[in-house]
Each structure stands twice: as structure tokens, then as C-alpha cells.
Amino acid sequence: MNVLLLLDRASDSIFDSREAVELFEELENKGYRLQRPELHGSLVDMLEQRPEAAGAIIDWDTMGGELYASMEELNERLPFFALTSPAAAEELQPPDKDKLTLAFVPLPCRNAERAAAKIDRAVRRYFELLLPPFTRALFKFADAKKNTFCTTGHLLGSAFRHHAMGWAYYKFYGANIFRADTSVSVPDMGSLLEHTGVHKDAEELIARAFNADRSYIVTNGTSTANKIVGMYCVSQGDTVLIDRNCHKSMTHLLMMCDVVPIYLLPTRNAYGMIGGIPADEFTSEAIHYKLSQRDDATWPTYAVISDSTYDGLLYDCSWIKANLPVKKIHFDSAWSPYAPFNLIYENKFGMCGESTAGKTIFETQSAHKMLASFAQASYVHVKGEYDESVLDEVYMMHTTTSANYPIVASAETGAAMMTGNQGRRLLQNSIDRAMTFRRELARLHDESGSWFFKCWQPDDISETKCWPISRGERWHGFLGADEDFNYLDPIRVSVLTPGMDPTGQLMEEGIPAAVVSRYLNNHGVVTEKTGPYHMLFLFALGVDETRTKALLRALQDFKRDYDNDVPIREAMPDLFKLDPVFYMNMSLQQLTRGLHRVMRKRDLPKLMYHAYDDLPEMEYTPYQAFQKNLRGETHEVPLAELLGQVSADMILPYPPGVPLVMPGEKVTEKSAAVLDYLNMLCETGELFPGFDTEIHGAYRRKDGYYVKVLDEE
Numbered sequence: 001m002n003v004l005l006l007l008d009r010a011s012d013s014i015f016d017s018r019e020a021v022e023l024f025e026e027l028e029n030k031g032y033r034l035q036r037p038e039l040h041g042s043l044v045d046m047l048e049q050r051p052e053a054a055g056a057i058i059d060w061d062t063m064g065g066e067l068y069a070s071m072e073e074l075n076e077r078l079p080f081f082a083l084t085s086p087a088a089a090e091e092l093q094p095p096d097k098d099k100l101t102l103a104f105v106p107l108p109c110r111n112a113e114r115a116a117a118k119i120d121r122a123v124r125r126y127f128e129l130l131l132p133p134f135t136r137a138l139f140k141f142a143d144a145k146k147n148t149f150c151t152t153g154h155l156l157g158s159a160f161r162h163h164a165m166g167w168a169y170y171k172f173y174g175a176n177i178f179r180a181d182t183s184v185s186v187p188d189m190g191s192l193l194e195h196t197g198v199h200k201d202a203e204e205l206i207a208r209a210f211n212a213d214r215s216y217i218v219t220n221g222t223s224t225a226n227k228i229v230g231m232y233c234v235s236q237g238d239t240v241l242i243d244r245n246c247h248k249s250m251t252h253l254l255m256m257c258d259v260v261p262i263y264l265l266p267t268r269n270a271y272g273m274i275g276g277i278p279a280d281e282f283t284s285e286a287i288h289y290k291l292s293q294r295d296d297a298t299w300p301t302y303a304v305i306s307d308s309t310y311d312g313l314l315y316d317c318s319w320i321k322a323n324l325p326v327k328k329i330h331f332d333s334a335w336s337p338y339a340p341f342n343l344i345y346e347n348k349f350g351m352c353g354e355s356t357a358g359k360t361i362f363e364t365q366s367a368h369k370m371l372a373s374f375a376q377a378s379y380v381h382v383k384g385e386y387d388e389s390v391l392d393e394v395y396m397m398h399t400t401t402s403a404n405y406p407i408v409a410s411a412e413t414g415a416a417m418m419t420g421n422q423g424r425r426l427l428q429n430s431i432d433r434a435m436t437f438r439r440e441l442a443r444l445h446d447e448s449g450s451w452f453f454k455c456w457q458p459d460d461i462s463e464t465k466c467w468p469i470s471r472g473e474r475w476h477g478f479l480g481a482d483e484d485f486n487y488l489d490p491i492r493v494s495v496l497t498p499g500m501d502p503t504g505q506l507m508e509e510g511i512p513a514a515v516v517s518r519y520l521n522n523h524g525v526v527t528e529k530t531g532p533y534h535m536l537f538l539f540a541l542g543v544d545e546t547r548t549k550a551l552l553r554a555l556q557d558f559k560r561d562y563d564n565d566v567p568i569r570e571a572m573p574d575l576f577k578l579d580p581v582f583y584m585n586m587s588l589q590q591l592t593r594g595l596h597r598v599m600r601k602r603d604l605p606k607l608m609y610h611a612y613d614d615l616p617e618m619e620y621t622p623y624q625a626f627q628k629n630l631r632g633e634t635h636e637v638p639l640a641e642l643l644g645q646v647s648a649d650m651i652l653p654y655p656p657g658v659p660l661v662m663p664g665e666k667v668t669e670k671s672a673a674v675l676d677y678l679n680m681l682c683e684t685g686e687l688f689p690g691f692d693t694e695i696h697g698a699y700r701r702k703d704g705y706y707v708k709v710l711d712e713e
């Protein structure tokens with residue numbers, strides 16, 4: 001049943017008049033439920049609590065001014081009906097159509113039935129147009145419950161209903177997801193691969209929302225979106241300029257395409273965070289120097305930069321677009337699809353501003369990571385000149401012929417939700433919530449008297465903005481930062497645990513973050529990433545006040561249990577179960593002390609820092625190495641014997657989640673720190689059950705870790 005809200009601010013409003021009561025009765029006869037909530041806070045706040053409302057009837061005399069004043073923040077589509085005297089209604093001007101949907105209903109109305117019909121029509125129209133075009137068409141199709149004889153094979157869910165297991169599966173999701181899970185055989189929906197019908201409408205809506213010339217919906221994640229852009233941008237033998245802090249999908253691109261990579265080297269800090277690439281890495285001189293080191297490289301045709309980084313560092317993208325002397329520039333913005341929708345991100349995303357003369361800009365984004373979309377929903381955006389038929393072909397090369405329509409709809413809705421006042425507010429609320437969390441944690445830290453967690457952030461966070469990683473400031477720990485080039489995004493919150501200062505100095509006592517993270521997980525809080533002495537929390541659109549408070553409480557609970565030195569068995573039952581004998585008599589403090597001691601003994605921050613100092617030597621390009629791998633020209637060696645060998649795989653410890661060794665790279669004496677670091681990671685896991693690090697490209701056998709290397713010629 002649709003709800004209409006009655007909003008007034010006076011005790012004797014027009015709502016109590018006989019004519020109004022008549023009108024309300026008519027509306028109830030039409031099936032509406034009328035609610036007259038008490039208005040304590042602002043109109044905007046109240047409506048935000050009621051996103052399901054079908055419309056609002058207001059008492060014009062007491063609410064009109066406030067309604068006009070709130071125009072910039074309200075859902076511009078929600079229909080408002082202003083009850084007012086006939087004389088006043090004649091004089092009133094309808095407001096700017098884009099900002100507010102407002103109709104005046106004069107009272108006493110001669111015909112309550114007619115007034116109710118007018119309201120009903122407006123509400124129906126509101127719901128008809130509320131959803132974006134593809135999603136609207138898909139829901140309409142699902143509602144029609146057609147008798148399909150095409151894929152999907154479950155036939156809109158019916159297959160499940162004839163099987164016990166199927167039934168349990170079906171019941172969990174409910175009917176609609178299956179009714180919407182249809183295929184390209186349905187003619188009403190157009191085609192994703194051909195970019196026709198409502199699919200085309202969806203992509204056009206997305207392009208407008210993100211300030212792109214053209215956008216593509218990708219249903220297999222930014223992992224695939226990246227490969228689409230990459231394969232369009234390179235041809236055989238090209239040189240590509242690539243962020244060494246790249247996602248593994250970019251490494252896979254290098255393995256798939258016969259190209260020569262040269263790397264943009266990011267900064268790092270002692271916390272083990274990968275920072276921004278310094279501005280001088282983007283200059284002609286830097287590129288010339290890198291080319292001079294190789295005899296198979298030519299001027300790069302394509303450059304890829306991660307913006308933001310995992311830890312939430314954004315670039316001044318306008319500067320990069322203007323100054324990087326490469327024709328095709330790709331920003332991998334998997335983490336920051338929200339950037340166009342708040343002014344604090346101005347100039348910090350790939351599609352910002354106008355097109356750049358002589359350059360084509362690409363941006364890829366995971367709608368599912370930070371917007372409200374299903375997993376795998378992703379976008380490719382393009383700005384500038386490109387060959388449409390070739391890009392369409394590459395897109396098709398990587399796209400399934402049976403796209404999941406609920407994912408397509410969620411990619412569209414995730415974008416459409418961000419446009420307009422409500423989307424802007426939604427994001428603003430996320431930012432505000434992260435700010436509240438940061439301030440609250442700082443307060444608890446200051447008041448704790450002993451120890452507490454704190455956020456990785458500047459000392460002064462009074463202003464809500466992206467904070468520059470400025471040279472000379474100590475908090476961020478990045479040496480040689482550029483002035484006004486890299487910025488910390490406030491909604492990506494890294495929480496520091498005690499034990500290390502920003503220069504990497506390990507203190508006598510400390511609490512490795514892995515323990516806290518494990519504890520939190522036992523208490524229903526899941527972190528995004530855990531470093532040696534920091535944990536990352538994302539304040540995405542779905543994070544509300546309750547979740548924020550629960551996180552704060554869990555951190556306080558940890559402190560209480562730590563200070564009371566409770567047994568592991570109590571504090572972390574899942575860890576205890578992993579190895580009851582080992583953890584039998586151990587307490588929380590004993591565990592943290594033990595782990596911290598290992599970190600100190602091996603000086604983990606330094607190992608981690610230097611592991612990325614000198615890159616291993618590129619003996620073969622990733623493509624050549626992979627060809628050898630395919631031909632079986634490889635063998636396994638114990639990790640400890642990697643020195644002097646050429647790795648067949650990428651070796652990627654998580655965190656920081658960045659490739660340490662690329663396929664075809666040789667670990668030499670100069671880059672031996674790589675090995676020390678990997679050994680250290682393995683050792684911690686062996687000493688403390690449950691604390692092993694995930695390392696892609698290293699295989700755990702009974703007698704330790706192994707890696708795959710290329711046979712010698």
C-alpha cells in the first residue's frame with residue numbers, strides 16, 4: 001500500500017478542515033495510507049527517513065517556505081501537493097521544474113474526488129519514472145510472468161520449485177531475482193553486446209552521470225573492465241607505462257598481450273601502505289630514462305594509474321591528464337566511483353573536466369565496491385577520441401553472451417542513485433559518518449589515559465576535505481611527497497594500532513593489527529584489509545550510524561579485553577579452535593607480545609619498505625614468461641632458493657596486495673630484500689597458527705613454501 005505523508009507544523013492546520021478530511025477519505029478509498037508524522041527535525045531529515053513515501057501533502061501556510069528553502073536537498077522527483085486557499089493558489093508560481101515536483105491543490109476544492117484523482121495520477125507517474133530505463137523494463141518484464149521457453153534454464157525460477165534442494169535455494173532469494181534473471185532472447189530488452197534498446201539507454205545514463213563521452217557496463221568486474229581498456233590501447237610490441245601499484249588484472253593484461261612494461265614507481269611508508277606515484281615520474285625525462293634502460297622499448301602508447309590506491313590516496317588527475325606525455329591514459333578507479341558526486345573530489349577522478357587535446361582518457365570503476373550495485377558490476381568510461389568499432393569489438397571479446405540482467409540493472413541503478421540531490425546527500429552522509437568516526441576515535445584516544453587506537457590522518461581534521469599528503473608533515477610517513485598532488489580520501493579510514501610510529505620505529509610494546517582484526521571478526525566486524533599495524537575500514541554508502549557505533553564499540557571491547565588480559569579461548573574462539581594445544585594457556589597480551597616481538601626481531605616495517613625499493617630485473621616480459629609457463633618450461637624451487645632465479649608467476653603478498661615480483665622477473669642480490677620480506681611472512685605464519693599471510697604465487701607444501709621458476713635456457 002502506498003504511503004502519503006501529511007506534513008504540517010501547526011496544531012490547527014488546513015489538514016483539519018472539513019474539505020481536507022474529505023480529500024483524505026477519497027485518497028484512502030483509492031488505497032493510499034495517510035500518515036501524519038510529528039515533525040521535530042528538518043523536513044529534509046524527516047523525508048530521508050522515509051524513502052519509501054509515495055508523495056507528501058503539505059500545509060502550504062506553515063510549510064511552504066521551508067519546502068522552497070530545502071529544494072536543493074530534496075528528492076526532486078517526489079511529488080508534493082500543497083493544500084492552500086483557492087485565492088493563494090492562483091497567485092503562486094510553480095517552482096523550477098527540475099528542482100521540485102509541486103502541485104497546488106486549492107481548498108475548499110469543489111470536487112474532492114477530482115483532487116484525489118489528480119494526486120493519484122501524479123503518484124503513479126512518479127513510480128513509473130522513478131527507476132532508470134533498463135531496470136524499469138526488467139522489472140516490468142519480471143512482473144509480466146511470461147511463459148518463456150528460452151534461457152535461462154531455470155525458466156524464471158520454476159525449475160527450483162520441483163526439487164527439495166532447489167526449493168530451499170529459491171526460498172532464500174525470493175521469486176523476483178529469478179524472474180529478472182532472463183536472457184538476451186527476450187526481445188523487449190535490447191542487447192548489452194550490441195548496445196541497443198534499454199541497454200543503450202542505461203549506458204547513456206551512466207555516461208551522463210560520470211561526465212564521460214561514452215560508458216560501457218561490464219558484468220565481470222573491473223578485472224575485466226581493465227583488460228578491455230588495455231587490449232584496446234595496445235598492439236603487439238608496444239611499450240606501456242604502468243603503475244607498479246597495479247591490480248593483478250593489469251598484470252594479467254601484461255601476460256596476455258605481447259608488450260613491454262615500464263613501471264611508474266609509487267612511494268611507500270613504514271605502515272606498509274603504498275602511496276602515490278611522485279609527480280616527476282610522469283615527466284618526459286623520467287620516461288626517457290626508463291626507455292634508455294632497455295633496448296626493446298619505445299615511447300609508451302598507454303599509461304595506467306590506480307586512482308585511488310587501496311589506502312585511499314587520490315591524485316590531482318587534471319595535472320596528470322595535462323602533463324603525462326602519453327596519448328591513452330587509463331585511471332583504474334575501481335575504488336572511487338563516487339568521486340564525481342561530491343566537490344571534495346573535484347579534479348581527482350579520470351572523467352573530471354573537459355576532454356584533453358590529443359589524448360583519450362579511460363576510467364574503470366567497480367560499481368559494487370563503493371556504490372549500491374551487485375558484485376561484479378563495473379564501468380568503462382571514455383573521454384576523447386576513440387575508434388568505436390574497435391572498442392566495441394574488444395568489449396565483446398571479454399563480455400559474456402549471457403549477461404546477468406540483475407547485475408546490469410544494478411550497475412544502472414547504482415549510477416542513477418547517485419545523480420540528483422538524494423545521491424549527493426547519500427554520499428555526503430557517508431563522508432560525514434566517516435568524519436564522525438574519525439573525530440570520535442580521536443576523542444577516545446585523547447581521553448583513554450593509557451592507550452587506544454587512532455586514525456591515520458592529519459592532526460587537524462576540522463575541515464572535511466581530501467587532505468593533501470604534504471611534504472614535511474609527519475603523520476603520513478611518506479618521504480618526498482609532492483605539494484598538492486596526492487590526497488587522502490576521508491571515507492577510507494585506516495585505524496592504527498599501537499606499536500609503531502610513522503617513521504617505522506617499533507616500540508617496546510605493541511599490538512599487531514592482525515590480532516585486533518581477528519578479534520573484531522570474532523565479534524562480527526569485518527575489516528577490509530589488515531596491515532602490520534593498521535586496519536582499513538571503508539565507509540561506503542551502506543554504512544549507517546548503527547554500524548559505525550558497533551565498530552567503535554568493538555574497538556573499545558578489544559581494549560577492555562586486552563587490558564584485562566583475557567584468555568585467547570574467550571577472546572577469539574575461532575583462533576583457539578585452530579590449534580587448541582598451542583593456544584591453551586595463552587592470553588591476549590601474551591599473543592600480541594609474541595607477535596610484536598617477531599616483528600621487532602625481524603624489523604618487519606623495514607623489510608616491507610625495502611622489499612619494494614629495488615625492483616627485480618625484468619629478464620622476460622610478463623608475456624614471454626607466460627608463454628614459457630604455458631609450454632611447461634618451469635620447475636618449482638623452495639622460496640628460499642628464489643635468488644638468482646626467474647619467477648614464472650607473479651608473487652603478490654596480501655597485504656599490501658600489490659605484485660612484488662612480476663612473471664619473468666629475476667630476484668637479484670640488489671633486490672634480495674624481496675626474499676627477506678617473503679621469508680618473514682612465512683615465518684610468522686609458522687610461529688603463530690592462524691597468522692599466515694596470503695601470498696599469491698607461493699605454494700605451501702609440507703616442508704615450507706615453494707615458487708615456480710622458469711627453466712634456464
Ligand SMILES: *Cc1c(COP(=O)(O)O)cnc(C)c1O
Binds near residue numbers: 220333
Ligand atoms: C578491485 C580492483 C579491481 C578489480 O575489480 P573487480 O570489480 O573486483 O573485478 C581492479 N583494480 C583495482 C585497483 C581494484 O582495487
